[in-house]
Amino acid sequence: MNASFVSSLSEGRAVYILYFPTSFRIHAVVVNPFRNKELSTSFLEKQFRDACQALGSVPGDLTFHVDYQTTVDAGSKYVQRMLLEYRQQHPGPVIAVIECPKLQDIKASVKALDDFPCVTLPCNARDNSYQALGWQATAGRTSMQRCAASTQWFNERISLSRYAHVPLGNFELDWLLFTADVFFSRALRDQQQVLWISDDGIPDLGGTYEGDTCFADEVIQPALTYPGAYRRVSVELKIHHLAVNSLLKSSQVDEMDGGSIGSFGNDMVPGPHATETDFDDPSLCLPAFQVLKQLIQRCISDAVSSGNVFADAILQHLYRWLCSPQSKLHDPALHRLLHNFNYGGIQAKTLDADCADGDNDIDIVSSWNIAECLPKATQDHFVLIVSEFLYVPWKYMREEIAKRATIRDDTSCTPSITVMAAENLEGQVIGYLCDQISNYFAEKLLKIVSDILHHFKGKSKFESDERSRESDPHTHKGDAALEFIKHICAVLALDQNVQHDILRMRKNLLKLVRVKEFAPEAQFQDPCASFTLPNVICSYCNDCRDLDLCRDSQRSKVRSGGARCRIVGSHTIVSRWKTHFCRWSASERGCTTCRTWSASDAGK
Incomplete structure (x- = not known):
């Protein structure tokens, strides 16, 4: 059985929800220093039933309880007491599904959670932003939606655990990156390859790599812009699974480009005097690249033959996994190698080709950010x-x-x-x-x-x-x-x-x-500068896209509405700025003839 615990906290106000599906009970604890009571059991019951109907599930006959406290400590003690009572009434195995912004703070205040194996559900930071008035109804409605979705999420997580052969409580918040790391590490181990697991995004190569890792994740993102007024043809392309196709067809693409990626393994065999400079990045990561290709082929087989949704999700997030430093097996060399083949083409129709597609109704949105200046x-x-x-x-x-x-x-x-x-x-x-x-x-x-x-x-x-x-x-x-x-x-x-x-x-x-x-x-000067962050990942919905901080609207910056997306973006901005600063320093301080640094310059 499982018990769901949902909490949200904002400036001394908080809402704790305890959902016990087997006991058909929901306890709501509202922390409000001003003592006004806006939540009722009938309101929570209505919101829970509406949320269940929206998810396509049938709600059971639940009993709702609402309790008010004036401080966060008092609310935590009440939750502690309810969990202890539930443990005494149900001594069997119970898993706690927790959705909260700061898990460690919750465990520190509610010690009873240490008696349960805990599974963390990703939290949307927007849930912790309370408005000044009417915040209790909004928090209660959101909490009931989270409780209604927790059962479905828990069942899906059980199916994922069976598919990945990973204990239920071992999954991290970003299960896609974690599962891809597990599958890739198993495939590498089967091929008797050493793992380069690292927590900082820089592969642990056993101290053999002494190069500069400042630009390890830098890849060339081509952007071609031809200003003009195009009144005849306007094409918008949405290409899915481009990274998967590029990985599977890398040999054909490399052969068409005049290269031969498969020859690296035969022509360059490490000898006793081989050094790091004897190999370029493709030759270093080519064995792992081949293993990754075989792994993706198995995922495609699972997705096509059995319709496995988890294998399909891994395929959809392949490129995000490759370019994310949060991955334990992140290798910038693999990312750069795949990036060389990661492009698509369009097969144009001849003039006499039959066009069976009718005129579709297209929504045209006129948006001129230059007008905002x-x-x-x-x-x-x-x-x-x-x-x-x-x-x-x-x-x-x-x-x-x-x-x-x-x-x-x-x-x-x-x-x-x-x-x-x-x-x-x-x-x-x-x-x-x-x-x-x-x-x-x-x-x-x-x-x-x-x-x-x-x-x-x-x-x-x-x-x-x-x-x-x-x-x-x-x-x-x-x-x-x-x-x-x-x-x-x-x-x-x-x-x-x-x-x-x-x-x-x-x-x-x-x-x-x-x-x-x-x-x-x-004279006109373009006021819309451009600063693009590649591969920005939303912390809640895991959306991965290039983000132009100066030109994209605020809605597109945070598509899922989470403040954590802004925090992740700020860290990415700082990291990107450090990379550009290091590149500028290297170009300014290095010798213009030999492209090297002196000891005094390196010390600076």
Whole structure:
């Protein structure tokens, strides 16, 4: 049998939940220094039933109890007393499923937990953020959801224990990394290879590696950006299991690239005088790479033949396991070797290929983070002008296509005429857009700039939010109209076909604010800097992705809503900064001729 213990704590307020499925009881302990009571047994029962129905399970007839305490110590003593009573009533084997932010602090205050084998359920840090008012209802609702999900989670953990042949209480919080480490270590041991288990992310190679580990996890993440206005084709790709496919097809990819990864093991046999410099990274980790490939093949077999969800989860998180320093068997050489083959391609269809896919409804979201650098009063104008600049030529093209479709004879149409007609249509669209810029957009922007000047008349600096004040030290913050002109013209000028017309319109707009066309304050500077952290892992949902701290929105930074994601991100930022600082120091202090350091420089 199992007993679930859910707790959350925030600034002297806390909620402890004891869930005993076999006894059909739920005890709630609310710690509130202000003595107001907002939770009731009927409220908890309703929330628990709703949570069970959402999970597809049938709730039993449970008995609910609610007790209030004024201090955290009093609440811990009450939980201690309830656990001791439960132990006396049920002397048989019991496993405690604990979900709390700080397990060691809970065990220190509730000594009765030492009598139970404990299994830790990952905690969402958002559960410990209480609002000032109405926090009891929110905490009670969340606690009932966690209790309802604990039984299903416990049964899944039992199935995982049977699949991995690992004791139930030995799993770590990140069971995916732990299980992958266990499987990989067993596979390496079967091949009589020495394990390089380490807790700091640097493989323990027995002291043979003396190189600089500062850049061990550095891999080249190519990013190609071609600014422009693309009105015809927009493609969004979502590639799944790319790392798995790259691992399995590494030999074929290496052969197509002109290499021969399999020749390292035959051509480079370590002799008695072999040193570390005799081997490069692929040759050092090639045996482990082959073992990993065999392991992944077995996981694929388990996932396909028996539909094992745990094997499929390991496949989905393969790349996260390879690049995570939290893994006990983390090897940067393996990561770099797989990264060389970790790319995908697209097989384009021919022009005469039949396209059976119909037009799907696609949600188009217009999001311009560059507009956030403008004051609030001008952001709506920016989005409106850019949206019209995209919509007007598209609407004109659709109308022209509809007109030509009504008068065209499909039987007399040839491919050459079709191509020529398409080129003529494109030229007409460009000409129409140029006319719209001169007649419509120029007049509308002149009116908007005049309104902005009138709105901020008499103000030496426009009143904006705190973010726009700190966005970029190069931004000319003395004139809101000037900033609006610079930003809107920079975006519209991305369309190379009408760039000359945009520059002419920009010149007229700058005259309105009495700024010369080539003046330093009239030059646009991109306020959106970029700083990307590769392979950022969420501590709650284990999502792994590259994170641009300067350009990604706050929602995308913390997708699961957990504050721990921000903490993990801050540690990653510091580590990344140290790496860049070490690289800068090495380039500045090292000898420009021999690329080495002197003893005095190394001491510094």
